[in-house]
Amino acid sequence: MEQLQEANAEEPELSATTVFASLAELRDAPGYGPKAIAERLMNSLGPDAAAPLLGVSVGLLDRWASGEDAPDAEGRLQLADLDALVGHLHGAFTPAQAMIWMCSPNVQLGSRPIDVYRTQGSAPVIGAIRAHVREPH
Incomplete structure (x- = not known):
């Protein structure tokens, strides 16, 4: 029995070389490029909110x-950051709930999530979403 528990506790090794070799292909992968992310954000939020x-x-x-222009490195990071936030919102809330949650004061964040996103990016807001999901309702 102990051997079975030990075997389950072991996780396969994941080398940094493997991870970074895979990430090298990601930049041009369908769905991950700036064009695809911009399209997804426009479809999800609408251009008047996303921009x-x-x-x-x-x-x-x-x-x-449309692919007429490409964002610089900072623009690509901003696209990825907002895309991550929207993905977490979609995973945790209905669209109406997400709007209410983002615009309501949040005790954990000390402010409205939308304001925290604008000043600090998605990381603290995603943390608050995860905490909200783990809370018993």
């Missing part, structure tokens, strides 16, 4: 989504 959250004009976001 200000990214700190860009609707026109620039539209050019990113």
Whole structure:
């Protein structure tokens, strides 16, 4: 019995080389490029909401989504950050609940999640979403 528990406790080794070799292909993978992320955010949030959250004009976001223009490194990070937040919101809430949650004061964050996102990015907001999901309802 102890041997079975020991075997289950062991996790397969994951080398950094394997992870980073896989990540090298990710930049151009369908669904992960800036064009695909911009399209997804425009479809999910609408351009009038997504653009200000990214700190860009609707026109620039539209050019990113159409592939006419490509974001710089900072723009790519902003796209990925907002995309991660939206993914967590979709996983935890209905669209109506997500809007209410993002715009309501949050004790854990000490402010409204939307304001925390604008000043600190998605990490603390995603942490609060995860805490909310783990809370007994």
